[in-house]
Amino acid sequence: MPLVILTGFPCSGKSKRSKDIETYFKIEKGKEVHIVSDNNVIGSTNITKSDLCFNAQKEKEIRSILKSETLRLLGRENVVILDAANYIKGYRYELYCASKNSKTTQVTVECVVNQEQAWQWNQGLAEDQQYTREAFDALIMRYEAPDSRNRWDSPLVALQSEDPTPNEVLDEALFQRKPPPPNQSTQSAPLSSTNFLYELDRVTQEIVASILSAQKLGISDEVKIPGFSDCVVSMPGSPLSPAQLARHRRQFLAYTRLNPPASPQQSAHQLAHMFVQFLNTTLAGAH
Structure with a gap:
């Protein structure tokens, strides 16, 4: 299943974009779509989003769960959407290697919004879903923006909050081009030697x-x-x-x-x- 990787500041509209993309591919293209959401994974734990920001071990566990679920669903048809911060470029590189290994395409969608707007949207959430100011600022500082010059971030679609979702562009990136060929560092085989x-x-x-x-x-x-x-x-x-x-x-x-x-x-x-x-x-x- 082709992979869509969402990335952006906290509260930058990633989940809304995910739903827009899901609706397009389900309704217009008749595809099966899976959204892998960090909100769902975090919600199943006993830790808040803000506390998670300062718990490196737990944060690593959450990323591992998200990656494992994404890899489980990856294949050559339909669509997997990873709706999470994905703010570490090394983590995005791992996902790129995984999609190559699965011989499928991927596209990175960055939700671009300024810090002040993202904070306002955060304050509009239910109280138990909000980030504290300290956690919010920490995530902003950690964010490693994607770069289209990096093969693992390419193709990159950067969207301002007011931009319509370019569904046809995403469809072309996912279904109208060949996936990159697996190489020695990503090709999978049993380790029996x-x-x-x-x-x-x-x-x-x-x-x-x-x-x-x-x-x-x-x-x-x-x-x-x-x-x-x-x-x-x-x-x-x-x-x-x-x-x-x-x-x-x-x-x-x-x-x-x-x-x-x-x-x-x-x-x-x-x-x-x-x-x-x-x-x-x-x-x-x-x-």
Whole structure:
């Protein structure tokens, strides 16, 4: 199912756009449409939207649930709409990889509104649905706007609140073009090779060790990985602790098991390139 990713400030009209898109594809195109909504997922928990903003672990769990449900529904026909903030570019990149892996198209719809208007709309919600000022401002500061130059944000449709939903443009983006071909870092296949898992573990450990060694030498911008000529890690500016690198490594291992390469017969260099690409995307999204 082609994927529509909504993004924007809190209370920027994402849910309304989602409903507009759903109505068009259901009524005009006869498609089956699924909306995956963060409001529904958060509502099923015992935490408020504002408290969630300051609970990194819970926020991560919510994103994981949204992603899992989206991936479960993805296929080549009909439409899945992810109605959530999607404010982290690294998270949008993960969704892009997932849609490529599913051999389906996607489009990013950004709801563009100024901060003052979004706050007014927030105050118009039921009291138990409102963000506190502190939480609202925090989300505004965290927002990483999509950029059409990034392949994972493209095609990008940016809409002001008064703009009509360009349904025909969305239809063309989703159903009138071919999906991007899966590549080595997104193609899925069973991980049955013991040697693959061994190499994956070994190579990622070597890269983590190389980064830590480079930091001890005072290298803080780019770390070239010894033995892998074109693998360069772009550092975030501040040193990465062993615990941080171990966490990123675990995330990559878990992600690779869910989204493995086309063949488990990967060379050490290919595995290193995949991990470095993952690190660069993740570190860029965190800063």
